[in-house]
Amino acid sequence: MRFLRRLEGEKVNFNEALDKRAAIVEEALDRYLPSADVYPQILHQAMRYSVMSGGKRLRPVMVMAVAEAAGGKADNVLPAACALEMIHSYSLIHDDLPAMDDDDYRRGRPTNHKIYGEAMAILAGDALLTMAFGLLAKCSNSRPEDVVKVIAEVAAAAGTSGMIGGQVVDTFSAGEEINADTLEYIHRNKTGALYRAAVRTGAILAGAEEKKLAVLTEYAEYLGLAFQIKDDILDIEGDAAKIGKPVGSDLKNNKATYPSLFGMAQAKKKACQAADKALSALKLFGNEADFLRELVQFVIERDF
Amino acid sequence: MRFLRRLEGEKVNFNEALDKRAAIVEEALDRYLPSADVYPQILHQAMRYSVMSGGKRLRPVMVMAVAEAAGGKADNVLPAACALEMIHSYSLIHDDLPAMDDDDYRRGRPTNHKIYGEAMAILAGDALLTMAFGLLAKCSNSRPEDVVKVIAEVAAAAGTSGMIGGQVVDTFSAGEEINADTLEYIHRNKTGALYRAAVRTGAILAGAEEKKLAVLTEYAEYLGLAFQIKDDILDIEGDAAKIGKPVGSDLKNNKATYPSLFGMAQAKKKACQAADKALSALKLFGNEADFLRELVQFVIERDF
Numbered sequence: 241m242r243f244l245r246r247l248e249g250e251k252v253n254f255n256e257a258l259d260k261r262a263a264i265v266e267e268a269l270d271r272y273l274p275s276a277d278v279y280p281q282i283l284h285q286a287m288r289y290s291v292m293s294g295g296k297r298l299r300p301v302m303v304m305a306v307a308e309a310a311g312g313k314a315d316n317v318l319p320a321a322c323a324l325e326m327i328h329s330y331s332l333i334h335d336d337l338p339a340m341d342d343d344d345y346r347r348g349r350p351t352n353h354k355i356y357g358e359a360m361a362i363l364a365g366d367a368l369l370t371m372a373f374g375l376l377a378k379c380s381n382s383r384p385e386d387v388v389k390v391i392a393e394v395a396a397a398a399g400t401s402g403m404i405g406g407q408v409v410d411t412f413s414a415g416e417e418i419n420a421d422t423l424e425y426i427h428r429n430k431t432g433a434l435y436r437a438a439v440r441t442g443a444i445l446a447g448a449e450e451k452k453l454a455v456l457t458e459y460a461e462y463l464g465l466a467f468q469i470k471d472d473i474l475d476i477e478g479d480a481a482k483i484g485k486p487v488g489s490d491l492k493n494n495k496a497t498y499p500s501l502f503g504m505a506q507a508k509k510k511a512c513q514a515a516d517k518a519l520s521a522l523k524l525f526g527n528e529a530d531f532l533r534e535l536v537q538f539v540i541e542r543d544f
Numbered sequence: 545m546r547f548l549r550r551l552e553g554e555k556v557n558f559n560e561a562l563d564k565r566a567a568i569v570e571e572a573l574d575r576y577l578p579s580a581d582v583y584p585q586i587l588h589q590a591m592r593y594s595v596m597s598g599g600k601r602l603r604p605v606m607v608m609a610v611a612e613a614a615g616g617k618a619d620n621v622l623p624a625a626c627a628l629e630m631i632h633s634y635s636l637i638h639d640d641l642p643a644m645d646d647d648d649y650r651r652g653r654p655t656n657h658k659i660y661g662e663a664m665a666i667l668a669g670d671a672l673l674t675m676a677f678g679l680l681a682k683c684s685n686s687r688p689e690d691v692v693k694v695i696a697e698v699a700a701a702a703g704t705s706g707m708i709g710g711q712v713v714d715t716f717s718a719g720e721e722i723n724a725d726t727l728e729y730i731h732r733n734k735t736g737a738l739y740r741a742a743v744r745t746g747a748i749l750a751g752a753e754e755k756k757l758a759v760l761t762e763y764a765e766y767l768g769l770a771f772q773i774k775d776d777i778l779d780i781e782g783d784a785a786k787i788g789k790p791v792g793s794d795l796k797n798n799k800a801t802y803p804s805l806f807g808m809a810q811a812k813k814k815a816c817q818a819a820d821k822a823l824s825a826l827k828l829f830g831n832e833a834d835f836l837r838e839l840v841q842f843v844i845e846r847d848f
Binding site for chain 2: 274279280282283284287330334337339340357358359360362363365366367369370371373374376377378383384385387388389391392394395396398399400401404405407408409411412
C-alpha cells in the first residue's frame with residue numbers, strides 16, 4: 241500500500257480537520273431539523289434522537305470536502321451535506337426495525353424504535369428521507385439545473401437501483417449461501433451508492449467540469465468499497481465499545497462478508513487495494529484534495 | 545349549494561374525461577416504475593402491487609388538470625403527477641403496517657405487508673417515496689428553478705409540517721378525546737397538504753402567475769377539506785364493496801371524524817360549504833377550469 245508518508249503531527253492535523261468539519265455538520269443538522277418543541281413534538285424528538293446521536297458524519301464531510309476540492313465553498317453545499325446524512329440516518333432507523341435487522345442498539349444507545357416505538361420509528365425515518373429532498377432543494381447558491389441534477393442522482397442512489405436495492409438483497413439473502421458477485425452487489429448498492437452520491441453531489445453543486453466529476457466518482461467508488469470491507473473486518477476484529485455495537489453480528493445473522501467469503505488476510509488485502517485505487521483516482525488534483533486523500537487512510541485505519 | 549346545473553350527459557362527459565386522464569396516469573406509472581423482472585424483482589413487484597392497484601388517481605389528475613387550466617400541457621407534468629401518486633401510495637403502505645393502523649385490506653385486496661411481509665412493505669414504501677423525488681427532478685419541460693421550487697413544496701407537504709405530521713397526530717390521538725382544532729390539523733395535514741401540493745405543482749410547473757397560484761391554492765385547500773369530510777361520511781354510510789375497505793373502521797379505531805364530532809347533518813353541510821368555497825376560488829378562470837369545477841362535484845357526490 242503506497243500510502244502517504246507522514247509525521248504523527250499530520251495525522252493529528254487531519255483528525256482536527258475532520259472533527260472541525262463534523263462539528264459544522266452537527267451544528268447545521270441541529271439548525272435544519274425542526275425543534276423538539278415544535279408540534280408534533282414526539283416526531284421531531286424521534287428524528288433528532290437518531291440524527292443527533294453522533295456518528296462519523298463521513299457522507300456530509302465528503303460533500304463539503306469534494307466541493308472545496310472542486311473549487312467551490314463548503315458552506316454553499318451544507319444543506320446537501322446534511323441531506324445525505326439524513327438519508328443515512330433514516331436508513332439506519334428502518335434497518336434496525338424488528339421486521340428488518342431487529343437491532344436493539346446503535347452507536348451504543350437503544351435504537352429508535354426501542355425508545356419511540358415502531359410506528360414512530362417508521363414515521364421518523366420517512367420524515368428524514370422526505371426532509372432530505374427538501375434540503376437538497378435549498379442549495380440556492382448553486383445553479384438550479386445542477387440542483388435538479390443532484391436530486392435525480394441522490395434519488396437514484398438511495399432508491400431501488402441503489403441503497404434500497406442493496407438492503408433488499410442483503411435482508412433477503414441472510415442465511416443463504418451467496419457468492420462474490422452478490423456480496424459486491426450488496427455493498428456497491430447498500431453503502432457504496434450513497435458515498436458515490438455524496439461525492440458527486442459536492443462536485444456537481446460546485447460546478448465541477450466533467451473530467452473532474454469522472455475521477456471523483458472513481459475515487460468515491462473505491463473509497464466506499466474500502467469502507468465496507470473495513471466495516472466487515474471490524475465486525476470480527478473490532479472493539480464493541482469503540483464501534484458502538486456488538487461484534488460478530490454479521491456472523492450471528494449469517495451475513496456474507498468479505499472475511500467470510502475470502503478469508504481475513506485476503507479481505508485486508510482487498511481493502512488496501514481499494515484504498516490505493518481511490519488515491520490513484522485523485523492524481524489529477526493537487527493539495528486541494530489532500531483532505532480527500534487523508535480520508536482514505538482514515539477509513540482504512542479507523543478502529544471504530 | 546350552488547353547484548353547476550347540468551344535464552346527465554355532461555356528467556357522463558366528466559366521468560369519461562376523468563377516466564381518460566386516470567388511464568394516462570396508469571400508463572405513465574407503469575412506464576416509470578421499474579419492471580417487475582428487474583433485479584431485485586421482489587422489491588419492484590411489491591412497489592407495483594400497491595401503485596398499480598387502482599384508486600381514483602385524483603392527485604395526479606389534479607396536477608395535470610391544473611397545469612392545463614394554468615395554460616400548460618398535461619404531458620409536461622406527467623412525471624410530477626406520477627410522483628404525487630407514488631407519495632400517496634407509499635403513505636398507504638406504511639399506514640397499513642401492523643405497527644400503524646394494522647389494516648389487512650386496501651381497495652379490496654390484501655395490504656402490501658400481507659403479501660410481501662413487513663420488511664418488504666417498509667422498503668417498498670421507502671422506495672416509492674425516494675422515486676417520487678427522482679421523478680419530480682425529471683420534469684425537464686419546466687424551468688429548473690420551478691422544478692426546484694416544486695420539490696421544496698412537495699417535501700414540505702409530505703413531511704413533518706404536512707402529511708407525516710398529520711399521520712403522527714392521527715395515530716397517536718386514536719382513542720383519545722380530540723377537539724375540532726386537532727381534527728382540522730389532522731385533515732389539513734394528513735390529506736390536505738398533498739392535495740394542495742398537487743395543485744401547486746401543476747400550477748408552478750406550468751409557469752402560473754402569482755395571482756392564479758394563490759387562488760388555485762385556495763381551491764385546493766377547500767377541495768381537500770371537502771374530500772376528507774366526504775371520506776369520513778363514507779366510512780359510516782358507504783358501501784364496503786364500493787369503497788374497497790370495511791365501513792366503520794374509524795369508529796372501530798376510535799378515530800375522531802367530522803360526523804362523530806359534529807353529527808352527520810352538520811358534517812354534510814360542512815362538506816357542501818367547502819365545495820362551494822372551492823368553486824368560488826375558481827371565478828378568475830373561464831372554461832379552462834371546467835374540469836376542476838366538475839372535480840369538486842365528483843368529490844362530493846362519489847360513493848367510493
